[in-house]
Amino acid sequence: MDEAKTSSLEECRAILAAHHKRESLRAVLIHICLIACCVACIYPVLRILAVSLRPGDRIISTDLALIPAGATFVSYLRVFRETNFLIWLWNSLVITCVTSVIGVSLASTAGYAFSRFRFPGSKLGLTLLLGTQMIPAAMLLLPLFLMIMRLGLTNTYLGMIISYSVTSLPFSIWILKGYYDTIPRSLEEAALVDGTSRFGAFWRIVLPLSTPALSIAFLFNFTQAWNEYLVARVVLTDSFRYTWTLGLFELQGQYLTQWGMFAAASLMVTAPVLLVFLYSSKWLISGLTLGGVKG
Amino acid sequence: MIESLLQVVGFVALLAVLVVALELYLHAHFTQFDKRWFLPGMALGVPALALAGIFFSTEGRPDPGWTISLIGGLCVAEFLVALFFRYYVRGKHSLPIMMLAPGLLGLILLIVYPLIFEVYLAFHDLKLTTVMAWSGTGALPFVGFKQFCKVFVSSPLSGVTFFQLFLRTVWWTFINVVCHVVGGFALAILLNNQIRFKGIYRTFLVIPWAMPQVVAVLALRGEFHSQYGFINVMITRLLEWLPWLSRLGAEPVQWLSFHPLLTCTLINIWLGIPFMMVIILGGLQSISRHYYDAAAIDGASAFQQFRLITLPLLRPVLAPAITLGSIWTFNNINVIYLVTGQAGGTEDADILVSALYKAAFTYYRYSYSAAFAIVIFLILFTLSLLWVRYSKGTESAYG
Numbered sequence: 120m121d122e123a124k125t126s127s128l129e130e131c132r133a134i135l136a137a138h139h140k141r142e143s144l145r146a147v148l149i150h151i152c153l154i155a156c157c158v159a160c161i162y163p164v165l166r167i168l169a170v171s172l173r174p175g176d177r178i179i180s181t182d183l184a185l186i187p188a189g190a191t192f193v194s195y196l197r198v199f200r201e202t203n204f205l206i207w208l209w210n211s212l213v214i215t216c217v218t219s220v221i222g223v224s225l226a227s228t229a230g231y232a233f234s235r236f237r238f239p240g241s242k243l244g245l246t247l248l249l250g251t252q253m254i255p256a257a258m259l260l261l262p263l264f265l266m267i268m269r270l271g272l273t274n275t276y277l278g279m280i281i282s283y284s285v286t287s288l289p290f291s292i293w294i295l296k297g298y299y300d301t302i303p304r305s306l307e308e309a310a311l312v313d314g315t316s317r318f319g320a321f322w323r324i325v326l327p328l329s330t331p332a333l334s335i336a337f338l339f340n341f342t343q344a345w346n347e348y349l350v351a352r353v354v355l356t357d358s359f360r361y362t363w364t365l366g367l368f369e370l371q372g373q374y375l376t377q378w379g380m381f382a383a384a385s386l387m388v389t390a391p392v393l394l395v396f397l398y399s400s401k402w403l404i405s406g407l408t409l410g411g412v413k414g
Numbered sequence: 415m416i417e418s419l420l421q422v423v424g425f426v427a428l429l430a431v432l433v434v435a436l437e438l439y440l441h442a443h444f445t446q447f448d449k450r451w452f453l454p455g456m457a458l459g460v461p462a463l464a465l466a467g468i469f470f471s472t473e474g475r476p477d478p479g480w481t482i483s484l485i486g487g488l489c490v491a492e493f494l495v496a497l498f499f500r501y502y503v504r505g506k507h508s509l510p511i512m513m514l515a516p517g518l519l520g521l522i523l524l525i526v527y528p529l530i531f532e533v534y535l536a537f538h539d540l541k542l543t544t545v546m547a548w549s550g551t552g553a554l555p556f557v558g559f560k561q562f563c564k565v566f567v568s569s570p571l572s573g574v575t576f577f578q579l580f581l582r583t584v585w586w587t588f589i590n591v592v593c594h595v596v597g598g599f600a601l602a603i604l605l606n607n608q609i610r611f612k613g614i615y616r617t618f619l620v621i622p623w624a625m626p627q628v629v630a631v632l633a634l635r636g637e638f639h640s641q642y643g644f645i646n647v648m649i650t651r652l653l654e655w656l657p658w659l660s661r662l663g664a665e666p667v668q669w670l671s672f673h674p675l676l677t678c679t680l681i682n683i684w685l686g687i688p689f690m691m692v693i694i695l696g697g698l699q700s701i702s703r704h705y706y707d708a709a710a711i712d713g714a715s716a717f718q719q720f721r722l723i724t725l726p727l728l729r730p731v732l733a734p735a736i737t738l739g740s741i742w743t744f745n746n747i748n749v750i751y752l753v754t755g756q757a758g759g760t761e762d763a764d765i766l767v768s769a770l771y772k773a774a775f776t777y778y779r780y781s782y783s784a785a786f787a788i789v790i791f792l793i794l795f796t797l798s799l800l801w802v803r804y805s806k807g808t809e810s811a812y813g
Contacts, residue, residue: 150609153604153609153615156619160618160619160621160622161621162644163633164633167629167633181642183644213422221429225516228516228517229516229517231513232511233510235510238507238510244514252738253794254529255770255794256745256767257747257770257774258532258770258787258788258790259525259528261774261784262528262529266528268549275421276418276422280425282524285521285524288521289521321513346626346627346628348748352775367629367632368628368632371632371636385626385632388626388629389625389629392625393625396624397617397624400617
């Protein structure tokens with residue numbers, strides 16, 4: 120009897136040990152796969168870093184070392200000295216900030232209208248907003264560009280702001296509508312009982328509560344405009360008006376000698392964008408899935 | 415630069431004034447509609463304000479013929495609008511309409527109106543030789559359906575035909591979306607395990623998505639360089655190390671010259687997987703553990719669990735993501751233009767939308783491009799309609 124008990128206990132232990140072994144083997148395999156994928160994601164960034172640190176006479180080489188021999192910051196200095204990098208950044212910043220502020224303010228009220236009210240065409244309107252995603256960017260750009268040209272707004276901030284301001288609007292409206300939907304209506308009702316108007320309830324209660332969603336929408340607008348290339352390519356032709364994306368493309372151009380400057384400049388642009396994105400990714404992602412996918 | 419900044423400030427101020435004016439206009443129409451003076455007051459007051467505005471902006475010397483026809487038209491239009499508000503709207507839905515109005519107006523001016531203008535362009539003839547005359551007088555010769563015929567007959571680029579472009583686009587969309595979904599699924603499943611360093615892995619894995627696309631594409635393009643790019647350097651080193659491989663025909667590849675579409679596809683796959691991964695991971699985390707436990711007790715294999723639990727429960731997340739992903743990929747010019755768009759770049763990677771961009775802004779064939787754009791949009795619209803019908807993909811998006 121006793122013997123049988125211990126043997127079954129040992130059997131159990133053996134099974135458990137085997138299970139643990141299999142589990143830990145599985146965990147190791149998962150880690151290996153994930154590490155490999157992570158390397159594939161980071162390696163190109165590290166390569167940019169490597170190229171940007173190479174000394175002038177070795178910018179073009181088949182060297183794969185991440186910290187090249189004789190690493191210097193010469194390329195970084197050359198970016199500031201020999202290109203309009205700071206002007207490009209400033210141009211991008213002005214255009215992007217103004218468009219984002221316009222986009223988010225328009226979306227904040229529009230999203231509320233879609234979230235709280237049923238009016239003729241509200242459902243159709245939401246569908247059409249999704250439908251705008253289907254319009255190819257180049258299709259809209261053509262008439263917009265001709266309009267901007269006729270108004271004499273090529274090579275101005277204004278032309279860029281006008282062409283950017285509504286591109287992210289449909290998506291922002293969806294994000295904000297999704298967030299407003301999660302705010303209980305009872306809060307506004309309480310405010311109404313206390314004597315505010317409906318708009319007052321929105322302005323004083325709902326809007327302050329929606330700061331996270333508003334920042335997500337702002338960030339979304341900001342990154343869209345900040346990283347945009349194709350519209351800028353058409354509207355801006357003067358190197359002093361370039362946004363950084365155009366400047367970077369020109370640096371990378373046909374001349375391989377500027378490869379080091381290209382790498383340095385792109386790293387300086389990418390680093391803050393990456394940090395902001397990674398810092399806010401948790402909210403950004405939840406915002407995207409909330410507004411864009413789950414509805 | 416200062417001048418340009420002042421222009422921006424002035425524009426923002428103008429925008430604010432316009433929004434306030436719009437809101438006041440709507441407010442008057444929503445609240446005063448049953449006053450006796452409403453109809454005549456609006457039909458005369460609004461044109462009078464417009465007239466004052468015209469006098470102000472032209473410093474007292476407006477073009478008489480143009481002004482009279484405009485004010486007359488405005489009188490009639492405003493009268494009809496006032497009638498509509500008095501007898502049909504009667505102050506209903508005032509708040510949502512007023513909250514929606516500025517955004518709606520922006521969308522109408524910058525999306526709807528350009529689209530109408532695009533249709534107008536497609537039936538007329540605007541190209542490099544007529545664009546100067548057009549920007550002076552605004553007059554264009556009417557050509558009917560000629561531009562649409564040209565889309566199918568003559569090539570938008572110099573060497574590739576419309577149907578080649580179409581097939582290439584379908585292929586490009588299909589391969590990219592399949593790889594995005596499969597790759598995203600694989601990574602999401604790996605990440606959905608109880609493992610250590612999950613947060614760190616996730617952070618690193620979204621880097622391709624977080625990076626500015628211009629930087630990512632241009633940098634990766636450099637890595638495909640035939641001599642100094644990472645990939646060919648690796649191939650060369652591998653061949654030095656294992657010489658027998660070259661006897662099997664392995665050699666460095668001329669990525670950008672001979673396989674531009676493959677290069678673009680590889681780059682775009684790298685860029686697109688993280689988005690799908692994040693969406694799918696979100697879906698996976700919302701599936702309760704209990705389903706899998708119950709299935710395991712019933713003796714379901716891992717594959718059966720995946721097919722019978724994971725897939726059906728992910729459907730509401732997956733279907734819209736695939737729909738949107740396909741549309742985005744179909745419309746993706748960025749990668750292809752940044753890789754092959756420089757002067758003298760190859761046409762072997764062009765899909766419909768990038769050919770459209772080049773036809774409009776490299777070859778300046780404006781009217782032709784307008785017709786081409788409309789054809790592309792109709793194709794995409796039909797395809798998405800079929801897809802939605804087939805998958806009921808947007809069902810969950812309406813919540």
